[in-house]
Amino acid sequence: MMLQTSRLSMDQCKTCPIGASAICARCDSAEMRTLESVKFYRRFQAGQTIVYAGDRMDFVASIVSGVATLNLNMEDGRRQMVGLLLPADFIGRPGRTVAAFDLMATTDMLMCCFRRKPFEDLLLAMPHLNQRLLEMTLDELDAARDWMLLLGRKTAREKVATLLIMVMRRTTTRSPEPPGDLQDFEVPLSRVEMADFLGMTEETVSRQMSSLRRDGVIGLSGIRRVQVADLPQLVEVAGDDADGGLVA
Amino acid sequence: MMLQTSRLSMDQCKTCPIGASAICARCDSAEMRTLESVKFYRRFQAGQTIVYAGDRMDFVASIVSGVATLNLNMEDGRRQMVGLLLPADFIGRPGRTVAAFDLMATTDMLMCCFRRKPFEDLLLAMPHLNQRLLEMTLDELDAARDWMLLLGRKTAREKVATLLIMVMRRTTTRSPEPPGDLQDFEVPLSRVEMADFLGMTEETVSRQMSSLRRDGVIGLSGIRRVQVADLPQLVEVAGDDADGGLVA
DNA sequence: CGGCTGGTTGAAGGATCTCAAGCGTTGTGG
């Protein structure tokens, strides 16, 4: 397990699929070479917990491929997802040695890692790195705020619709013109994970998915594959939080 | 109204009450002089909306005194608070010309402002400023994530207890040794604002406050003043999200 | 085949919301 099959082809930052939007997006070629010399790859399997809250965390990383989640737990087992991390997203917090959240791989993952301390030094030495990390963190904060509206004020049906739209937007390859209403995509989360994202139970998630299917808003095939049959209605159902980036 | 009575004494950054933890905390004295020369103060009254989501926003600012909130609205009037901003907190997003959230003053406020464009230039020129803003943004993101757990998974009673602890911790002057259980502080939010913070109705907030009082966990005097009668129990009730900074 | 996992569906219960009335304080105008 954890064989690194494609090590060689990955070692070149030039060919990195997330280069344009990753932490290194603003770096010039000299800076890239510096980063390239200290980076290393790690793979994780679907379902694996990468670190638990409270564990020591000695690296930071960018997601090259796959999906990870950040989760907070209460003693009695209640769990809330607080981060959904897709390719190019950054993992870890400079200046913090101990993880604040559980970090888990929900699919097989490849991560581009840096040991924490050297990375922190680079952060001080390379304004481009600092600027890009700031920008990414501000984006995440905006996303967290939209998410808070969902958690605090939306109904179960609105929550599910919003999640589907979000996954669709962040997941489907942005074709120049959207192919009408019939997007087909895979939700990289189990029902339980969707429930943890949305702050509800898996049963309610399941019911709302079925309800949206019955109403002709979406289609379901396989277990995680969704077709948007009526995008305008899906957006309508989502409640359109003051066009918080979802409508675009 | 909006008389600036203490302008002269405020013009000196040296005497600024939030200097230690504001955006300028890491700047050296040369950098401080630069900032000082372009900063300006603005006052706002309690209840005033500073900007609406979608409005042009041509400045960024630090809160010198008072309390502001960021809010998201849905078309049908549902509202969720997504930011609670206290002295030293930073307002506005570099690189964004249009506000993403409603920004309102819940108390009388004094803000230390910079025009956006010059500030963005300074951000590029002063790594210290960039580093500090990154640090503050990361802190806010952590806080947003704790908040998401509250919104998604906590009961009404837990929500109220958590808010009280949070306000107590961020509001009371950190005396060297905490004076036993009997903290007395003011919640700078109306019941409606508390409800918007917690993702519930004002009636439920009110009921839970009364319930906590009946159970001897807190005392209430005036309308916004709270005495913590039994801190351990209050922390217990709050559900103590994996000691997410609340216990400490 | 049989157990296991993840997902769906049903029925009942409960936490929170909604709607409504009541209360105390504040400010205002007669």
Add this chain to the structure above:
DNA sequence: CCACAACGCTTGAGATCCTTCAACCAGCCG
């Protein structure tokens, strides 16, 4: 100076949405 309207808060009663608990179903793998 009092009456009264306005506002913010509290309390009550009924309705509702979501959860809980349980059964069931489909696919997968030993």
